[in-house]
Amino acid sequence: MSGSEVVIVGGGVTGLSAGWWLARSGVKVTVLDKFIVGWEASGRNGGGASHYQSPLFDEEQRMWPQMDELLGYPTEHQKERIIIAMTERQWEQYRFVAERHHRLGHPVEVLDVKQVQEAVPLAGDNCFGGVHYKFGGHANPQRSVQAYAWALQDLGGTIEQHSPVTGFETAGGKVTAVKTATATYGCDAVVVAAGPQIPQLMAQFGIDIPLAPARAEMIITEPAPMMPIGGVDGHKLYGRQTMRGNLAYGGGPHEWIDVDATGPKDRPSTPLMRNLASRLAELLPKAAHLNIIRSWAGVIENSPDGRPIIDRLTSPDNVVVASMSGVGFGLSPASGHAIRDLVIDGACSFADIDILKLSRFDNLESDWREKRGWMPIS
Amino acid sequence: MELNFTGTDICAVNGTSSAPEAHYELVVVGAGPSGVAAAIDAAKAGKKVLLVDENPVSGALMGNDVPLYFGGRMTAATQNSERMLEAIFMSMPELETAMEAGVELLLGTTAWGVYRNGPGVASLPEQVVGLADSERSWLIGFDHITLATGARDLAMAFPGWNQPGVMGAAALQMLLTRYDAFAGRRILVLGSHDLAVETALLAQARGVEVTGLVEVRGAPQASAELLAKLAETGIPIHCGTAITSAKGGIDGVESATLANGQEIACDTICAAIGLVPSIELVDTMHGARTLNAARGGYVPLGEATVSAVGDCAGLADNGFDHVAYRMEWMQALTNISADDTVICQCEEVTRADLIGVQPPNYLSRPAPMCARSLNTLLQDGPANPDQIKRLTRAGMGVCQGRRCRDQVAMLLALEAGKPFGTIPLASHRAPVRPLPLKIMADWNEPEAMSAAWDVWFGIPTQWVPVEDLGTQYEEDHRQMLYTGMYE
Numbered sequence: 001m002s003g004s005e006v007v008i009v010g011g012g013v014t015g016l017s018a019g020w021w022l023a024r025s026g027v028k029v030t031v032l033d034k035f036i037v038g039w040e041a042s043g044r045n046g047g048g049a050s051h052y053q054s055p056l057f058d059e060e061q062r063m064w065p066q067m068d069e070l071l072g073y074p075t076e077h078q079k080e081r082i083i084i085a086m087t088e089r090q091w092e093q094y095r096f097v098a099e100r101h102h103r104l105g106h107p108v109e110v111l112d113v114k115q116v117q118e119a120v121p122l123a124g125d126n127c128f129g130g131v132h133y134k135f136g137g138h139a140n141p142q143r144s145v146q147a148y149a150w151a152l153q154d155l156g157g158t159i160e161q162h163s164p165v166t167g168f169e170t171a172g173g174k175v176t177a178v179k180t181a182t183a184t185y186g187c188d189a190v191v192v193a194a195g196p197q198i199p200q201l202m203a204q205f206g207i208d209i210p211l212a213p214a215r216a217e218m219i220i221t222e223p224a225p226m227m228p229i230g231g232v233d234g235h236k237l238y239g240r241q242t243m244r245g246n247l248a249y250g251g252g253p254h255e256w257i258d259v260d261a262t263g264p265k266d267r268p269s270t271p272l273m274r275n276l277a278s279r280l281a282e283l284l285p286k287a288a289h290l291n292i293i294r295s296w297a298g299v300i301e302n303s304p305d306g307r308p309i310i311d312r313l314t315s316p317d318n319v320v321v322a323s324m325s326g327v328g329f330g331l332s333p334a335s336g337h338a339i340r341d342l343v344i345d346g347a348c349s350f351a352d353i354d355i356l357k358l359s360r361f362d363n364l365e366s367d368w369r370e371k372r373g374w375m376p377i378s
Numbered sequence: 379m380e381l382n383f384t385g386t387d388i389c390a391v392n393g394t395s396s397a398p399e400a401h402y403e404l405v406v407v408g409a410g411p412s413g414v415a416a417a418i419d420a421a422k423a424g425k426k427v428l429l430v431d432e433n434p435v436s437g438a439l440m441g442n443d444v445p446l447y448f449g450g451r452m453t454a455a456t457q458n459s460e461r462m463l464e465a466i467f468m469s470m471p472e473l474e475t476a477m478e479a480g481v482e483l484l485l486g487t488t489a490w491g492v493y494r495n496g497p498g499v500a501s502l503p504e505q506v507v508g509l510a511d512s513e514r515s516w517l518i519g520f521d522h523i524t525l526a527t528g529a530r531d532l533a534m535a536f537p538g539w540n541q542p543g544v545m546g547a548a549a550l551q552m553l554l555t556r557y558d559a560f561a562g563r564r565i566l567v568l569g570s571h572d573l574a575v576e577t578a579l580l581a582q583a584r585g586v587e588v589t590g591l592v593e594v595r596g597a598p599q600a601s602a603e604l605l606a607k608l609a610e611t612g613i614p615i616h617c618g619t620a621i622t623s624a625k626g627g628i629d630g631v632e633s634a635t636l637a638n639g640q641e642i643a644c645d646t647i648c649a650a651i652g653l654v655p656s657i658e659l660v661d662t663m664h665g666a667r668t669l670n671a672a673r674g675g676y677v678p679l680g681e682a683t684v685s686a687v688g689d690c691a692g693l694a695d696n697g698f699d700h701v702a703y704r705m706e707w708m709q710a711l712t713n714i715s716a717d718d719t720v721i722c723q724c725e726e727v728t729r730a731d732l733i734g735v736q737p738p739n740y741l742s743r744p745a746p747m748c749a750r751s752l753n754t755l756l757q758d759g760p761a762n763p764d765q766i767k768r769l770t771r772a773g774m775g776v777c778q779g780r781r782c783r784d785q786v787a788m789l790l791a792l793e794a795g796k797p798f799g800t801i802p803l804a805s806h807r808a809p810v811r812p813l814p815l816k817i818m819a820d821w822n823e824p825e826a827m828s829a830a831w832d833v834w835f836g837i838p839t840q841w842v843p844v845e846d847l848g849t850q851y852e853e854d855h856r857q858m859l860y861t862g863m864y865e
Contacts, residue, residue, distance in 0.1 A: 036765050037758075043768065053841045072746035074737055096858045104845055142768035143737065149758075154746055161759035214390075214835070215498055222776040222812065236833045243740055244725075244771065251833045253391035255501045265497035266664055269808060271395065271508055271517055271820075273491075275827060278819035291812030293778055299498070306840025326835060355844060373387035377500040 004188040006343060007032060007178040009165045009201060013042035013141070014328050015193035016148035017336025018320075018343075020071070023155035025344060030185055031149070031157065032178065034164035034263055038145025040195055042329060044267070044298030046218065046238045046250050047144075048231070049330035050081055050136025052106060054308070055351045056334035061135055063333030072154065073147035076140035076243045082111070082119055084130040084234030086282055091128035094234070098131040107134040119229045122247075124285035130234065138231045138240040141329050148332070164262065165194070167204060174318045189318040189343050196301040198323050200261035205316060209309065210361050211301040211323055212374045213259040217269050218250035218298075219276045221290040235283040237276070247287060249280050256374045257299065264299040300326040304361060304368050310335060311358040312342040321358065389836030391501045394827035396820050398506045398519035402428040402482075405507050405520040407489040407659060409433075412688025413526025414472045421479040428518060429481050430509060432488040432811065433556075434462030443777055444811055445656070446552060447531035449545025450630060451646055455559040459486070459512075462557060469556045487511045490818075491808030492523060492663040494683075505663075505683065508808065515818050522683050525660065529653035529674060529689035532704060533781045534568065536711050537623040539647075540723045542630030547577040547650035554584045562646035566634050567591045569707075570615050571599035571698060574650035575608050581648075582611055589642050590614040591650075592621055592634075594710045599703070601696070616640065620710040621647070637714050651707050652700050654784055655690050661806035669799045671701035675784070676803055701798050708788040721789065722782040724775020732786065733793050735769045752793050761790045763804035773804055776812055836860060 006022050008015045011033030019029040031037075049064050051057055067075050085091035101108040109132045116123050116130040123130075149159055160180075169177040169184070178185045192201055196213035223245030230241035239249030252275055257264075273295040281288040303309055303325040313319045320342045324335060338348045369375055406417045409431035417429040432445060437457040440448050455461060463485060467473055477483055487509050494505035506517040531546020533539070543562065547569075553560040565586055567578045570593035578588045588611075591598075596618045598605050608615070619638040624647055626632045633643045654675045660667055666679035673692025680686060693700070717730035725738060734751045736743060752761065763786055766772065772786050773779035779786075783804050791798045809818065834840070838860040846852050 036762055039765075053843050055844045057843075068742075068744075072744055074741040074743075074747065076741065093858055096854075100843070100846075100851070100855075104843060143741075146769060150746065150750060159758050221815065233833070236831050238833055244738065244774075252831050253389060253394060253827060254835055255391045255499060256387070257498055257500075266499075268493070268496065268499045268664060270391075270493055270499060270502060271491070271506065272391065273808065274396065274508075274515060274818055274820035275823055275831075277815045278821055278823065279831075281815040281819050288816040289814050291776060291814055292809055292818050293776055293812050294807040295809070296807055297498070302835060302837065306835065306837030325840070327840070355847070371383040371385060373383070373385050373390065377392055 004028065005030070005186065006189045006191065007185045007187040008191040008193060009178060010192065010194035011037040011149065011159060011161070012040060012193060012195055012328070013038060013145050013148065013332040014322050014324055014335050015191060016145060016152060017332040018191050018193060018322065018339035019157055020148050020152045020155070021336040021340035022343060023152050023157045025340060029152060029157035031152065031159045032163045032165050032180060032185070033159070033161050036161050037149045037159060038142060040264065041298045041300045042145050043142045044218065044296060045141050045329045046248065047138040047141050047240050047329060048081070048136070048238060049077070049138055050133055051327060051331050052101070052104070054331055055353050055355060056331050056338060059334035059337055059350055060331050064137060064139065067333055071147040071151040073150055075144040075147050077137060078139070078230055078243070079137040080229055081133040081136050081138070081231035081233060082116065082130050082229050083133070084116055084120065084123055084232065084283060085128040086126065086235040088128065090235065094131050101133070108132060109134065120227050120232050120284070122224060122227060122284040122286040126282065126285060136231070140242065165201065170316055173316055175316050189320070191320045191322060191339055191343060193322040195323065196259040196299055197261055197263055198301070198321060202321060205319070207313065209321060209323070209358065210304050210364055210368060212256060212369050213299050213301045214254040214256045215267065215297050215299050216250060216254045217272050217276065217295060218248060219273050219280070219292050219295045221247040221287065222293050224287050224290055232284070235279050237279050237283060247280065247284065247290065249276055251279070252276060255377070257376050259299060267297045267299055269295040269297045302326050304364060304372070308335070308356050309358055310338055310342070310353055310356040312346060387836070388830040389832045394824055394830065395501060395503060396517060396822070396824055397503050398517040401519035402426050403521045404524060405430070405518060406524045406526055407507070408526030408528055408688070408690065409470070409473060409483070409485065410526055410528055410688055411472070413524065414470070414476050416524045416526060416687050417481045418476050418479050421476070421481045427481045428484065429476060430484045430487040430489055432486070433466060434459055434486055436512065439812070442812065443780055445530060446549035447533055447546030447649070447781065448549045448553065449646070450542030451545050451561045452553060453559040453561045456557060465557050484511070488811050488813070489659060490515070490811055490813055492659050494663055496664060510813050510817055513817070515813065522685070525678065525684070525686045525690050526688045527656035527659060527690045529655050529693060530780060531649065532652035532654050532784055534649050534651055534707055534711060535719055535721045535729070535785055536621050537715050537719050538625060540720050541624065541626045543626060543645055544624060544631060544647045544649065547573050547648055548653055550577060550648050551580060554580055560586065563587060564589060564644045565646040565648050566642050566644040567648045567650050568621060569593065569650040571703065572601060572604055572696070573653060575600040575604040577648060577650045578613055579607055579611070582613065588613050589644050590616055592619060592636060593617045594620045594707050599698070620707065620714060622714050652704050653689065653693060655692055657690065658806040658810035660686070662808040662810060671699045672697060674700050705788055705792070705798055708785065709792060712789070712792065721785055722772040722775060724777050725771040727770050727772040729789065732766070732770050732772050732789060735766060737769065738771050752790070756794055761794045761801055763787055763790060763802060766790065767804060778810070778812060779804060
């Protein structure tokens, strides 16, 4: 497909990675984004990169350590994670997870309190222990998203910001062009990676993509002294110590919302910051005196089973749709590769991703959101 | 795996948020003259009124230039919170009037966020303001909120500005009048419009030696009346020049050098170039605002349940174009200072790195990175301060951008060749003051929230390893890691 043209709808981390992988294969890529690259969930998440539940896990693990060099821009990727148990129940749960990793051949080590504190000096005596994942890691979402965008441009790709897609032109069972308010982009194939706006876009083809948007929140503190391991989860929080030293954490309740074709109207945070603060102060008691300096929210979309949808449609047959169902950043080096394979070869070359096909929802009940309680507060 | 859905997502926030501790018909934030007057008026009209003010802030926070740009020139007296509290009451007898009128007054209490339902959020029990003192944080519901948060100092970068002794005019006025706690003896004032001349006159009246004023324009900018008063004192105004650097030692500033070559001995350089209405809380509640150059910057538009009074609503309009004036200062300082001048003190971001959109110095800068700049970024679309702060970290530090936010916006406008107002304002985020985790913490979390708290969405099928699907391990996973969401 070298020399062909692919338009990517959505400059989030998934679309940008797909564009980068395609550009590496000689494809002429244009990414259209409604605003600025990585502005939504791709730039607002915890930065984790340890997604053992995914068929893309091995590729995620293989790619991240190479990404700085391959992209040519810093991503702040750091290796490994530790998960710390703060209650007896969590200790039971996290050891269950550790046993599973043993069984699946993922290197982990169960740590006692002293070992936890050696790796995570901000932890206290109030923990039960921890599990050290000697795989996975984390990166800076905002820097990584821009790195993909710049790397894509360096390979000859184009990024059009402030260019929301309004529709498609089709002919002969294929999409032939993607339209914005001001321009039409001819194409040989299309990738729709527009997050919560995917259902509205795909409805233009008469295709129902079951995704429900929700809002989730994070907080960040002023810098703390650098810890040997910065990827610290636990106490039902996720997060990381940034390479600057700040502690960036999220977790807890989400709010289901509706998003129209133009995207989220706003991304307000709430006083949930106080509940994140209490948990973080318990997880890392030696950081309890640190100032919170910002909080924010992001909007993510979820599929009915919480797993990604990565699929190439049968009609029109040159469209790949990709939603990572709320877990897209860490998997991005692998999701982009899979999307590249679907666009160029029609099948993923490195993993069996049938579980991510849209057809698994063929018999989904029409009131699936109501059944799950995934409806906006009325 | 068969799942029977209950119709309720217990992991969603619906109804589990902490309720406000109390409700007032009116909350006034800021106990300056305008805030106190608004509180008294409402109380006299029979309303239940809460008046909060963050002052006195702790000495440590003042050291971080909260809420004003103190530049480390406070005396040790500011470490004594009781003395500070007394000083506030002494300087503001109307506080007592307010209390007599039935206003509930909380000093040393920060309003760190205002929240209400709107686009993207419908889960709040009512509109609330988040408060915190030195012990804890809590929420207060309200019918109406009046923001009397004043205006903050506009800082301006020049070589040597990142040392003790460079401070703002509002901070200096507060130290001189309210607290009698200014540690400097000999000051140089940047600017010559009303704010600068008023500050110089005040300082001199309080026994501080004022060595002069520096004006980037060709003539003094203050009203004729103020300039006449200044002339009586003999304090000189150095026009048509700007500061090129401040030299100093361990205690901070010792002298300033002007573009005309003159070196002036001083221990404090007071930036009196402008004040910026404090609209942080308006932004946290996603309130409407507009740029008004004659009133000092972005000002709240006001809404049915939100009003702004005093300097927060905009500086007094006497026809002076504050934005044009600031931009002239910024252009002059940019012209005469080296590119490695630090713009963001907290994150040590230089002007070159800001305009080059380069990452912080703890990250590598491979060749493709070095080839990037604001100019390459502008090819993708208009400059956006939030995008640039993510890349450069300018404005991401513990001062929450109070010192550099406005400068970054001005530099982006200059570099992009666009009017100041066309560059969006970098977002303000709660908490609008740095607050420790242990203070912000909700230690009385509702049981419903604790019981259902999940690290992510609580979707039982989301995290099962693909290898385990369809095996007993899938059910084990659900039993161990999920509770209650599905039967």
